[in-house]
Amino acid sequence: MSKPVTIIMIEDDEGHARLIERNIRRSGVNNEIIPFTNGTDAVNYLFGKDSTGLDHKGEALLILLDLNLPDMTGIDILKRVKENEFLKCAPVVVLTTTDDAQEIKRCYELGCNVYITKPVNYESFANAIRQLGLFFSVIQVPQAST
Amino acid sequence: MTADAARRRALWQILLLLAGLLVLAAISAASVILVNQARDDSRWVVHTVEVQNQISNLLLEIRRTESATRAYLLSSGPQFLSEYETSAAAILPAVDRLVALANDNPAQVANTVKLRAAVEQRLAEFARGIDRIKNNDIQSSIDILRRGGANQAVQDIANITRAMRAEEGRLFVERTRTADQSQQWASWVTVAGSGLVVLLAALSIFLVRRSSNARDEAEARLRDSNIDLEAAVEERTADLREANDELQRFSYIVSHDLRSPLVNIMGFTSELEELRGDIFRRIATLANADPVVPDVNGELPEPALPEQDKQLSADFTEALGFIKSSIGKMDRLISAILNLTREGRREFKPVKIDTRELIEGIASTVAHQAAETETQIRIEPLPDIESDRLAMEQIFGNLIDNALKYLKPGVPGDILVKGRTKMGFAIFEIIDNGRGIDPRDHQRIFDLFRRAGTQDKPGQGIGLAHVRALVRRMGGTMSVSSELGNGSNFTVTLPARWTGHNRDKQT
Numbered sequence: 001m002s003k004p005v006t007i008i009m010i011e012d013d014e015g016h017a018r019l020i021e022r023n024i025r026r027s028g029v030n031n032e033i034i035p036f037t038n039g040t041d042a043v044n045y046l047f048g049k050d051s052t053g054l055d056h057k058g059e060a061l062l063i064l065l066d067l068n069l070p071d072m073t074g075i076d077i078l079k080r081v082k083e084n085e086f087l088k089c090a091p092v093v094v095l096t097t098t099d100d101a102q103e104i105k106r107c108y109e110l111g112c113n114v115y116i117t118k119p120v121n122y123e124s125f126a127n128a129i130r131q132l133g134l135f136f137s138v139i140q141v142p143q144a145s146t
Numbered sequence: 147m148t149a150d151a152a153r154r155r156a157l158w159q160i161l162l163l164l165a166g167l168l169v170l171a172a173i174s175a176a177s178v179i180l181v182n183q184a185r186d187d188s189r190w191v192v193h194t195v196e197v198q199n200q201i202s203n204l205l206l207e208i209r210r211t212e213s214a215t216r217a218y219l220l221s222s223g224p225q226f227l228s229e230y231e232t233s234a235a236a237i238l239p240a241v242d243r244l245v246a247l248a249n250d251n252p253a254q255v256a257n258t259v260k261l262r263a264a265v266e267q268r269l270a271e272f273a274r275g276i277d278r279i280k281n282n283d284i285q286s287s288i289d290i291l292r293r294g295g296a297n298q299a300v301q302d303i304a305n306i307t308r309a310m311r312a313e314e315g316r317l318f319v320e321r322t323r324t325a326d327q328s329q330q331w332a333s334w335v336t337v338a339g340s341g342l343v344v345l346l347a348a349l350s351i352f353l354v355r356r357s358s359n360a361r362d363e364a365e366a367r368l369r370d371s372n373i374d375l376e377a378a379v380e381e382r383t384a385d386l387r388e389a390n391d392e393l394q395r396f397s398y399i400v401s402h403d404l405r406s407p408l409v410n411i412m413g414f415t416s417e418l419e420e421l422r423g424d425i426f427r428r429i430a431t432l433a434n435a436d437p438v439v440p441d442v443n444g445e446l447p448e449p450a451l452p453e454q455d456k457q458l459s460a461d462f463t464e465a466l467g468f469i470k471s472s473i474g475k476m477d478r479l480i481s482a483i484l485n486l487t488r489e490g491r492r493e494f495k496p497v498k499i500d501t502r503e504l505i506e507g508i509a510s511t512v513a514h515q516a517a518e519t520e521t522q523i524r525i526e527p528l529p530d531i532e533s534d535r536l537a538m539e540q541i542f543g544n545l546i547d548n549a550l551k552y553l554k555p556g557v558p559g560d561i562l563v564k565g566r567t568k569m570g571f572a573i574f575e576i577i578d579n580g581r582g583i584d585p586r587d588h589q590r591i592f593d594l595f596r597r598a599g600t601q602d603k604p605g606q607g608i609g610l611a612h613v614r615a616l617v618r619r620m621g622g623t624m625s626v627s628s629e630l631g632n633g634s635n636f637t638v639t640l641p642a643r644w645t646g647h648n649r650d651k652q653t
Contacts, residue, residue, distance in 0.1 A: 122413045
């Protein structure tokens with residue numbers, strides 16, 4: 001691992017973002033977390049000015065993705081990420097409120113690596129995020145293909 | 147066209163028909179009367195002619211007698227005497243006949259009386275003349291002839307018969323005119339009657355034509371309105387379906403988006419709870435004069451709080467508890483709505499269902515609860531049905547669950563499931579001896595999030611709303627009859643063979 005993993009958090013609800021970040025930190029993960037509160041900014045960052053994703057060549061990314069975004073659906077972002085030659089290896093964790101079976105199936109079909117439903121119960125929520133953090137601390141993330 | 151107008155028109159036609167009949171009858175009667183009158187009139191004309199004829203006959207006989215008398219006077223031939231006798235004998239009967247014929251007219255009667263007298267006088271003169279010839283007194287007879295070319299009797303006869311002829315002539319003219327008039331009347335009546343009948347016929351034809359036109363028009367309008375109605379129903383159905391879909395999407399989105407802030411509220415409330423622990427621990431540490439020393443296990447004991455701070459801490463905990471329990475409740479409601487809308491979007495597949503087996507399956511899953519409450523579940527023979535299996539399970543599962551849940555305290559439960567078929571529908575009844583439902587709440591219990599009676603059992607008020615939605619989707623209806631304290635009877639009516647179309651989705 002030449003470069004530490006960067007966590008891209010795409011989450012429109014700042015409260016959620018804060019809770020997620022707090023719990024990830026509590027689990028002892030200190031990687032850089034770059035938050036985005038809307039789809040457009042996230043897409044601009046991920047794919048760069050030329051929309052190719054060339055900017056992140058050689059970087060190790062991990063994407064935390066919410067599906068209900070104000071300007072686009074997370075599924076569109078997921079699809080684009082998995083279709084992009086530089087980003088397709090980046091693990092995508094879908095973290096959303098939807099527990100609709102259709103939606104879950106669709107996300108996995110598009111190549112999402114983990115799908116987590118945010119529980120309203122905070123203990124479960126915190127627990128889930130902390131375990132996710134533990135998972136992050138052991139997961140091997142490939143560098144974007146060169 | 148209103149029904150009133152139609153009735154009036156029918157009445158008009160009947161009246162017209164009646165009028166036509168009356169006119170025909172009147173014409174017939176008038177014709178009979180007029181023909182009779184004409185015949186009478188003709189008879190009278192003939193009668194007049196007969197009277198005139200008789201007068202001529204009489205005059206002829208008198209002339210024959212006269213000429214026979216004169217011939218006898220000239221030749222004294224016995225054949226003239228016998229001629230005289232036969233013609234003289236014919237005169238009086240001729241007068242009698244004339245009298246008989248003319249006795250209808252008082253004037254003529256008077257004339258005939260005078261005529262008879264004159265004729266008798268003349269006959270006497272003839273007889274006297276014949277006698278004179280027989281006595282060879284021819285000369286005096288010739289003298290008489292020469293003298294009295296015009297004796298009184300001859301004059302009288304001539305005058306009277308002229309008067310009678312004149313009278314009969316007048317009568318003839320009069321009677322002919324009457325007869326003509328009668329005939330004219332008859333023809334007038336016939337023509338007028340025929341005209342009237344033709345008019346009435348034309349009028350009825352016109353009316354019939356008009357009413358048949360009106361009927362055709364009404365039929366056309368009916369057809370049009372039927373088509374319109376169908377189109378309207380289709381349009382309305384499409385609108386309803388769209389509205390329903392819209393509502394489904396709406397409730398899905400709402401319940402979904404409501405969850406997001408709930409996660410925050412719950413999350414930060416929990417964070418606050420953590421903070422509360424930290425804060426009060428610090429307060430306790432600061433308030434305590436004695437330093438906190440680790441116990442035997444090396445852990446720090448929970449420092450004791452001063453009395454007023456304990457109260458504060460309790461208030462804090464209470465407030466957080468209310469917030470958390472409310473959030474929990476809201477989360478359950480949102481989940482319920484989500485489940486309902488998901489049910490609404492699920493595709494139903496009609497399959498053959500052994501209803502008895504299905505309900506026995508439900509009964510076995512609740513057997514434990516039933517045993518706890520000493521409840522027996524009785525299942526009578528049930529009609530099989532073609533419908534969605536999961537929906538059927540949910541419907542009967544909910545109803546039996548409810549029956550078990552709301553028993554009358556202290557009374558062993560008795561739940562009866564029975565069914566029958568009627569006109570292509572299967573009717574199921576779930577009857578219990580539980581606490582019952584106040585009739586005022588019968589509508590309410592089917593509403594979402596509404597419950598009735600004593601609120602001593604957990605629940606969201608969703609079951610029956612869900613059951614009714616399912617029953618409706620499968621083209622059925624459901625109702626309840628119950629009284630407080632006397633058990634409930636839920637009736638579910640479903641199409642025996644549901645083909646997947648319900649009242650909302652015709653396509």
